[in-house]
Amino acid sequence: xxxxxxxxxxxxxxxxxxxxxxxxxxxxxxxxxxxxxxxxxxxxxxxxxxxxxxxxxxxxxxxxxxxxxxxxxxxxxxxxxxxxxxxxxxxxxxxxxxxxxxxxxxxxxxxx
Amino acid sequence: xxxxxxxxxxxxxxxxxxxxxxxxxxxxxxxxxxxxxxxxxxxxxxxxxxxxxxxxxxxxxxxxxxxxxxxxxxxxxxxxxxxxxxxxxxxxxxxxxxxxxxxxxxxxxxxxxxxxxx
Numbered sequence: 001x002x003x004x005x006x007x008x009x010x011x012x013x014x015x016x017x018x019x020x021x022x023x024x025x026x027x028x029x030x031x032x033x034x035x036x037x038x039x040x041x042x043x044x045x046x047x048x049x050x051x052x053x054x055x056x057x058x059x060x061x062x063x064x065x066x067x068x069x070x071x072x073x074x075x076x077x078x079x080x081x082x083x084x085x086x087x088x089x090x091x092x093x094x095x096x097x098x099x100x101x102x103x104x105x106x107x108x109x110x111x112x
Numbered sequence: 113x114x115x116x117x118x119x120x121x122x123x124x125x126x127x128x129x130x131x132x133x134x135x136x137x138x139x140x141x142x143x144x145x146x147x148x149x150x151x152x153x154x155x156x157x158x159x160x161x162x163x164x165x166x167x168x169x170x171x172x173x174x175x176x177x178x179x180x181x182x183x184x185x186x187x188x189x190x191x192x193x194x195x196x197x198x199x200x201x202x203x204x205x206x207x208x209x210x211x212x213x214x215x216x217x218x219x220x221x222x223x224x225x226x227x228x229x230x
Contacts, residue, residue, distance in 0.1 A: 033217060043150070043203060045221040052216065091155060100146060100207065100219060102156045 002027045004094050006103035013082045014111050020067075021077045021106050023092030030054075034068065034075045035093040038086075039105075048090070051075065084110050114140045116208045118222025125196055125229055133191045133225045135206035142208035145189035147181060150203040150224075162189055196229040203227075 003026045013019035025034070036048040051059045051068050058066050063080045079086055087110045092103040115138045125131050135145060144163050148156040160176075162168040162183035170176045178200075180192040189208075193200055206222040 035219075043205075043224050045156075045205065045207075047219075095217065095219065097217075099158055099161050100209075101158055102148075104155045 002029075002032075002094050002096065002101055004092055004101055004103035006092050006106050008106045009104070010107045010109070012109045012111060013079070013086075015082055015084060017082055018078060018080045019082055019108065021079075021090055021092075021108070023075045023077070023103055025073050025075065025092075025094045027073070027094065027096070029096055032094060032096040034066075035095065035100075036064070036066070036075075036077045037091045037093060037102075039089040039091060041088075045091075049077065079108075082110050084112060086110050114208070114210055114218060114220040116142070116206060116220050116222045118206055118225060120225060121223060122226045123228070125227070127197055127229055128195055130192055130194045131196055131227060133193075133204055133206075133227075135189050135191075135208065135222045137187045137208050137210070137220075140208075140210045141186035142189065142210055143186065144209040145181075145183055146207040146209070147179075147189075147191050148205045148207065150205060152203075156205060159191075193227065196227070198229045201227055201229045 005024045032053045034051045038046040038048050049061045049064050065078045067076045089105045091105045117136045119134050147159045150156050159174045160168045160170045162181045164186050168181035183189040205224045210218050212218045
């Protein structure tokens with residue numbers, strides 16, 4: 001089964017600064033999707049950004065961007081101009097035709 | 113956008129009783145539904161995958177007789193926790209997969225159900 005690894009249980013960033021969350025995954029497939037989800041205290045899963053494996057260009061969504069390194073099986077999330085509302089749990093997820101699996105998560109704290 | 117309605121949001125039940133959780137896709141057809149369990153401060157653990165009209169595929173270690181999943185239609189999937197015990201207390205989340213207009217897969221999550229067994 002595919003595995004997703006987030007090696008940073010907790011991260012902290014100063015408001016307006018930039019932070020990068022790490023994610024690696026293991027797969028033998030060539031066709032898959034990668035996601036970053038935000039989970040606030042309400043526990044609603046909020047899609048931050050997605051990347052299709054066949055696309056070489058890194059996905060961006062406003063202040064959020066990814067560094068997708070397919071050969072290295074790495075998928076990091078960069079949050080620019082961090083805001084207090086960015087504080088939450090962030091989960092990296094891998095999905096293929098079969099299912100979607102998540103990493104252990106990174107708790108992001110934003111300091112004012 | 114694609115919306116999944118999950119009910120109930122919270123439920124408290126007595127040990128030994130059964131609880132049903134529903135996930136309904138409101139404006140799209142969910143060909144596949146994933147059910148996850150999340151303990152406090154932990155990640156989402158996949159319990160089972162269900163395809164409309166087929167039996168669910170359970171992850172290793174998940175008791176299929178305890179966690180009954182039904183996906184009888186393209187808009188409704190249910191998870192029934194049978195003979196619930198305190199250790200079944202957890203947060204349960206469903207996720208529906210659908211095909212987007214360009215043929216890609218889209219995923220949308222329910223708001224979750226907090227189950228407490230007393």
